[in-house]
Amino acid sequence: MVTALKRLLIGRPLKSTELGEQKLSKTKALAILSSDALSSVAYGPEQILIVLVTLGAAALWYSLPIAVGILILLIALILSYRQIIYAYPRGGGAYMVSRENLGADFGLIAGGSLLVDYILTVAVSVSAGADAITSAFPILHDHKVAIAVAFVLLITLLNLRGITESASILAYPVYLFVFALIIMIGVGLFNISSGVVPAENHTSIGTPVAGISLFLLLRAFASGSSALTGVEAISNAIPNFRDPAPKNAAKTLVSMGLILAVLFSGITFLAYYYGITPSARETVVSQIASQTFGRNWMYYFIQGTTALILVFAANTGYSAFPLLAVNLARDKYLPRMLSNRGDRLVFSNGIVTLGVAAIILILIFKGNTEHLIPLYAVGVFIPFTLAQTGMMLKWLREKPANWVTKFIINTIGTFICFIVTMMFFITKLTQVWPVFIFLPIIIILFHQIRKHYEAVGEQLRIQEAASALPIQGNIIVLPVSGITTVVENSLNYAKSLSPDQIIAVYVGFDRENIIKLEEKWKKVHPDIRIVTLYSYYRSIIGPLSKFIDFVNKKANENHYNVTVIIPQFIPKKGWHYFLHNQSSLMIREFLLLRKNVVVSTVPFHLKK
Template sequence: MISVKRFLIGRPLKSDQLGDQKLNKTKALAILSSDALSSVAYGPEQILLVLITLSTAAFWYSIPIAIGVLVLLTALILSYRQIIFAYPHGGGAYVVSKENLGKYPGLVAGGSLLVDYILTVAVSVSAGTDAITSAFPSLHSYNVIIAVIFVLLITTLNLRGVTESASFLAYPVYLFVLAIFVMLGMGLFRIMSGDVPSDLHTPIGTPVAGISLFLLLKAFSSGSSALTGVEAISNAIPNFKAPAPNNAAKTLAAMGVLLAFLFSGIVFLAYYYGITPNEKVTVVSEIAEQVFGRNFMYFFVQGTTALILILAANTGYSAFPLLAVNLAKDKFIPRMFTVRGDRLGYSNGILSLGILSIILIIAFEGRTEHLIPLYAVGVFIPFTLSQTGMMIKWIRQKPEGWVSKLIINTTGALISFIVTIMFFLTKFPQVWPVLVFLPLIILLFYRIRKHYEAVADQLRISTCEEEPLAIEGNIIILPVAGITHVVENSLRYAQSLSADQIIAVHVPFERDDENIFEEKWKKFHPEIRLVTLYSPYRSIIHPLTKFIDTVQRKASESNYQVTVIVPQFIPKKGWHNILHNQSSLLIRAHLLYRRNVIITTVPYHLKK
């Protein structure tokens, strides 16, 4: 197993090599912006899917809707830039909400983001798989299997460390940006040169029967799914090279500019070329086919789109472990999430994210359209809370220039709130799980925190606590299965402890076996008292634990300590363990929860 682990994730790194794992702006843009940039592959499509419920004549509304999305993007970028400098240690929406709005709003933001990052992986990989099967329809029935394989590969890549995954990811991300820019440039060139008929689309301003503000807001909220992932950089500031806040802010600005150009360009080409959403072919695929035809460039666009959609999952792998660290430090989730792995990454967070994402992909059968609304509402709740938290911060502190900052955050909070409400109003059958899992997650956070507080109270040394009773003596109970070297080894150890009494306990299943063993014991160690507990129902645990409880009750009256010594032989090879009953492990597992009983395992190592 060790050799397989080394092959997959590499040799361990020393703690003082942590600085080598920090990201420069070029790599950070690739690893932390891939989610936001990849969402342009399905964000514009979500707008058209709403507008087509009226008719294709309504597609011209995608232009003003896209402008609205860009306004929201600008507000979010400016706001998260402020968060980066205000909270340079990372944590994003969770830390902002907790410090300015209170513990429970912080937990709502943190819980939403944890689930959102799981959805990031599931949505990204599912969308990437859709892009592959759009180009190769014969693979459509293998969507789930392909998606799970990709999650396993990305999880392994991230276990190798931040810099290795960033070095690998940078190429497909920048190739995708190049491919889309080439597609947009060629598409615009063909329009300006007159190669594209002007009757493919409805002119802007054409009246459309049945249009309503509600429908437009629904399309706007759907298109805003292209903004998911914008918050990832503010969560992952600790991953940047020094000066981390400055580098994070510059990376955020670069991401915002790229996202704005790609999103608006795809929306415009989809409108001008009269692209209609198709269940089996993505909008980007249709645009590329219209612009290039089915040639090398079409497959280049499809290939890079599929790659970035799949590798956009890496944003989740970058942000989820760091958010988990902040929650774990506050004792809301298990402390294991604060532990760095062999490659200095938070491997427990990475593994948990991979496993949960696979479960989600299988549960939803890899259908991206079912995941996107849940994914989007999960990120707009933290958007709203973080913007509101920053509003409270500026109102309380009133630093220099706070009015302009307040306006930016107020704008972002208001639009994010509207988008969140529209998701609940228009896609309730798809987003209602948020209303179930968020309270459950907060309850889980609360119970974990209470557990840690209770443990701390019980472990803390305090002079006001009663002194423990003095131990007057020791009674040793030794479960024995036979007359073997394992038992002999354990008996010698028991005798070395100078116990007041040693009791060997044997649990036979047949009366004949009971008599035979008693005769053998008299010859083996007659000086050690033997108790046989006949078990007609062939249970070792029940009669043994009942006997130990009886001895412990009588021993406690005289302030005697009961110690159970469990003999255990250790096979030379690990896989040999599956060939044995492992009774010693079962005995120890049951006795661990007995109060005032000490359990000691005496191993006997086999040589062959």
């Protein structure tokens, strides 16, 4: 039943030889890996205006030079990550660059920041989408959390079905969103050039503003830079591209940068020329669409596609998180299970981990994740800064062709990213302070995982040493609950291993039953020794473990091995397990923690 349900939801398992068919074309990759970055134009320009409007509407013209600065940062990031794609074709992005050029700890800071950022991407995106739906249908407001969780489950399921299948479905909302905004920007510019939009709606560029300061401008710049979150996703997901993967990834990155630049600058310019001020009741994009088209079908088309892309921006996290986790797992900083491919040739453990973490975050914050957006932004600008710095050191060390130009590009990027990161910490400390707690915890956890793997490897590695003393024999301990077919089956197996060294053990709660079993055992198996133990506290494991410890101690003195054979019957149907106490499973799990004790289970399959 479970297998059938899994097949229905996820699809048939794919052969390893079909991996090439699961690679992404540039068109699909652009949609699913750029959804986070492209969706941020829906709120990035608005974040600039929210800061500037504190000085009045006259200050809104500063959004234009700030937007130019953000576009310069975007160009530096695109050029830098294009270089990273070719330098590190296995993916990993900022983590790989920082690890190899700045050291392991800086790599872990970048990797840990991005892992958390992708979780926040999912939580924030689906919560924003749920807000858009409940705003349109107020009757659903009380179910916002359930809607957000449902979105996470849906996107998780789509990604578990395979990357190409999820890309085929999720590409449509992304391209519809881009198409809708380009039409809006085009019509808006036409209205401006034709004089439909009055020039008096906005203040002139250069209008003096009282109270303006460099600090406030930098704060607005940092807030608007939230539109650049998600730019690094393509460099993390290079293995998902069709061959030649680096070349296709680089082209996709440049395409994303061009689209992002057009949409961001277009929305910022229209917002300035229309004289739009941010409102708690209506987004900037909604106000632009309303003034451009009125409240007609085109307005609702833009709003609908905006809501869709805010939800499906979460898919960027599902594309990049598992691959980043794979790189960390290969370096032994995360569990190895994250590097295993599932039935549909995707890293399903990473996908499920991301989905569960996002749901937990949504439940904790009850879908109100607005105060997580600054943490979400700073979580990506830390890796931006480290990646740019790492590439600077790489060019200085290797000095390849045209290294001076590459060095200048990364130096500019490092400087701007560092300023943005510092501005987040300075101006939004009350919202981003958790980064000072979770990052050290994550790095410590990474080191503990690696330390464990190194310790395991050291203990499993064959070393030249004095050979261990040979085992002289094998003592079999057979826990029994009575004389049954299951016990007889296990006893036959024990006789095949060591017929002369078998000890049957019975733990009883009633002395009369103990005596009856002893008498019956001697009649049925006179050649097999039985030890009966009385349990004062009605526990099987306590007395049994003490007896096994005693036998084990005596056996080790004589270089004998102790094997505990546990009889277990297997019900025909899964639900039958709930009708039995599963003592054999509890005994087995407990004894596995005992040193120098071999535990073997002998199953007996029931037919009815």
